[in-house]
Amino acid sequence: MTTARAPGVRATARLLGPALLAAALAGATATACDRAPRHTDTAPPTAPEAAASTAATAPEELCTQIIARWSRAMLDSDTYGDYQSMGLSNGQYDILRAVLDAARTAKRQQGAAAAEKLIDREARQGCADRYRSGDPGKGPWR
Incomplete structure (x- = not known):
């Protein structure tokens, strides 16, 4: 009596391996997606809210804000920090550095209020000059 020989386990695994792997990955992905938070209890933002949340701040304005912030933080210090960490x-x-040097001089000569005003004015002017052309420089350290 002769019997037909069934394909070997290795041959079957070799044929089914990629299919089983794909099915397992698809199941894991579907499970992960099911666990993602869903915010169905809130209404989507209205058009004005969506537009306001996606509006970008101009580079010169961001520059002004960060320069003024660090100038105020360092005004009473006699050192400078690491620019990358800032x-x-x-x-x-x-x-x-230019704003801070001028603000320290103004504070000594005219008081803290004068230094605060100078920080705002000089930070805005310095950043406006820097970003006037829209591109402050070509290199990553510019």
Whole structure:
């Protein structure tokens, strides 16, 4: 009596392996997606809200804000920090040092209120000059 020989386990695994792997990955992905948080209890934002949330702040405005913030934080200190840890480019750091030097002089000569006004004015002017052309420089450290 002769019997037909069934394909070997290795041959079957070789044929089914990729299919089983794909099915397992698809199941894992579906499970992960099912666990993702869903916010069905809130209404989608209205058009004005969506537009306001996606509006970008101009680079010169961001520059002004960060220069003024760090200038105020460092006004009473006699040192400068690491510009990279402050989130500044080299060019922005140059603006910070100029603003801070002028603010320290103004504070000594005219008081803290004068230094505060100078920080706002000089940070805005320095950043406006830097971003006037829209591109402050070509290199990553600019």
